[in-house]
Amino acid sequence: MAVTGNALDLKLTRRVFNYAKPYRGIFYWAVILTIALAIVAPLRPYLVEYTVDHYILFNDMNGLLKMTGIMIGLLLLQTVIQYNHTFCTNWLGQSVIKDIRKDIFDHITNLRLKYFDNTPIGTLITRTVSDLETIADVFSEGIISIVGDILQIVTIIAFMLYTDVKLTLVVLAPMPLLIMATYIFKEAIKSAFQEVRQQVTRLNTFLQEHITGMSVTQLFSREDQEFNKFKQINRAHRRAHIRSNWYYSIFFPVVELISAMSIGLLVWWGSREIIGDKISPGVVVSFIMYINMLYRPIRELADKFNTLQMGMVSAERVFKVIDTDEITPNNGTLQPAVIKGDVEFNNVWFAYNDEQWVLKDISFKIKPGETLALVGATGAGKSSTINILNRFYEIGKGSVKLDGVDIRAYDLHYLRSCIATVLQDVFLFSDTIYNNISLNNSKITKEEIEEAAREVGAEEFIKRLPGGFEYNVMERGATLSVGQAQLISFIRALVYNPKILVLDEATSSVDTETEELIQNAILKLMQGRTTIVIAHRLSTIQNADKIIVLDKGEIKEMGNHQELLRLNGYYKRLYDLQFNSAGIKV
Structure with a gap:
């Protein structure tokens, strides 16, 4: 864990603050402003003491007006410093999380599909959004503010000791009680905050999955059951927040009580000293201000320290994603000018998990320009075959070659640019048809897209849409039919002009x-x-x-349509089940 007991993981803290290096100028300026605030704030009680003792007690209106002007100027200065301090720390925090968010998104886009198979999307959304906002608080309300509060406490106590040592010791007598209450609160609120973060992750994951799968929920009339599940998760989320608020509702009144005890001691001891003519009334007035100024940062320190701790916990979660090594290695550099399209699988074994083999000793060869059909029951290994050709997953044994060269020798981006995969379940982004086809590739012109649409035969239906190619298809192409979405995916494949086409062909x-x-x-x-x-x-x-018949990850038969029918084996049975049952003859 990033947080162990009272100590922060220094390695993790350094890593977070490394992101602040490009903004070191703003960081140093924020530190200077923090020190300035710590010095300026205690000056007001000192000036009030001086005003009371030297002007008010002697009815000196000119002196009072002069000191009032000075204090107004000091307040304005403090306001300007506070404004700049708040702006700088928040600007710094948002700049840091902007850079971290870029890194985490860039990393996520390069992760293997296996990682997404095992990680809920809602969890990644939480890491990329709300966890990063918590890291921003490390700068706006965390370590810089903590240092500022500590400096302010030290400065105030120094002013108090300089003014009157005995009175300082008297009014600080309840301080051990405050330190103890602060420690207990810090430990309790840390646990509460961790539970809140867990419940936020659960809530995000549930919402993402169920909003995405809303059609399934409605098709099977599961609205009430899923709503009950949501109520349970939402209730747990509420309980976590109420628990954290409960600790605050106890801690803040305790601090106010201890603060009142200090003021009570001040009034009792200060009155005796004034009567005995040992201190001036201005000292008591200034000490009332000192006490209020002293307890505010002490009260906030526990909260800010927990903000820092939770920022580090969130940072640990974010860096855990960034440090995930489930990235397809791109060690290859080969980028030939021409790809023929010769594909060869040699004794390929593949498993999604350990050695639970999905493909077993698969070997075949496709010559350039040839068409290979993969047939078989669900789970036979058809999709796995095309996934490993794109290197979405890595094979366990054997080799896959393109033009006689192992695919791992090719630059990964170049390899995938040579292969266009058109899936049965087409994914379209909430964007225009133009951008869904080009995927915002500036090298693809509108003229090329329109020409490809004509070749595919989709231009007519696109132009009937409001705005034509500028029509926004909404999330996952919700405003288009299945066939229209499929046609757009064909245009997308055509404009990228691949040498190898992988096609999940379903038009039922x-x-x-x-x-x-x-x-x-x-x-x-x-x-x-x-x-x-x-x-x-x-x-x-x-x-x-060529047709390959797969069954439980093994090649059972291979040949063309007529050859496989004559074998009267797996393919013939699949043919009779799937095609003759529909009354289709070849």
């Missing part, structure tokens, strides 16, 4: 007219490209150069 949920458009788009995409198809359609299967 679209109308006849759109299905015809999609089939034509598929034929257009496949022209001159090495194509790997997870086959669902008979037309694709019978025209494929």
Whole structure:
């Protein structure tokens, strides 16, 4: 953990403050302003004491007006310093988390898909948003403010001792009680804050999953059950916050009580000293101000120290994501000018978890321009085959080669730029059709996008939309039909002009007219490209150069459509089940 007992992890603290190095000028300025505040604040009680003893007691109005002007000037100076201090520390905090957020997002975009398989998206959202805001508090309300409060306490006590040592010792007599209460509060609130952060993560995760999967909830009429689950999580979130507020509701009155005890002692002892003509009335007046100024930073210290601790806890969580080494290594540098599209799997074994093999000793070769169809039941390993070709996952044994070279020898970004994958479940961003096709790649022109749309046969339906190519498809393409979203994904693949096409071909949920458009788009995409198809359609299967039948991660049969039918084995059974049952003849 980042926090152990009372000590902060210094290594973690240094790492957080390393992000402040580009802003060291603002950081140093904030420190200077902190010191200035600590010095300026105690001057007011001293001036009040001087005013009472030298002007008010002697009815000196001119002197009183002069001192009033000085104190107003001092207040204005303190206001300006406080404004700049608050602005600088908050600006520094937001600048730091801006840089950390860039690092964490950049890291997340390079993580293997395996990491996302095991990590709830809501957890990553919490790390990237609310946890980072807590780190910002380290600068705006944490260590700089803590140092400032400590300096202010030391300065006030120094002024008090300089004014009257005995009176200082009397009014500080209840201080051990305050120190004890502060320590107890700090430990209690730290535990409460940790629970709050956990409940925030749970709440974010639940909301993200259930809003994303709202269609499933409604399809199966699970609204009431899921609402009850949400109420439980929301109730736990409320309890965590109430617990933290409860500690505050006890601690602050305790501080006020101890502060009142100090003032009571001041009045008792100060009155005796004034009567005995040992101190002046101005001293008592100034000490009342000193006590109020002294207890405020002490009261806030515990809260700010916990802010610092929770910032470090959040930093540990954020850096845990940044330090995740589940990144596809990009050690290769090969970027040939021309890719032929020759794909070869040699004795490939692959597992998502340890040695629970999903693919077992898979070997096949696709020549440039050929089409390979992968068929088999759900879980046979079809999707896994195309995932490892893109290096979304790393194989356990064997090798995968492109143009006779191991794919790990290629630059990762170059490798993936040579492969276009069109999935059955198309993901579209909440953006224009133009940007969903180009993915904001400035090298792809609008003219190229419009030409690709014409070739695919999608230009007509796009132009019927309000705004045409500027139409906003909303999140996940919610305002488009399944077939329209699929056509846009084909245009996206075409404008990137890949040498290898990976196609999860499924058109069972679209109308006849759109299905015809999609089939034509598929034929257009496949022209001159090495194509790997997870086959669902008979037309694709019978025209494929090679068909591989997978079952439980193993190749059971390989050949073209007619050859496999003659074998009267796995493929023939799949054919009879999937196609003859629909009355389709080849």
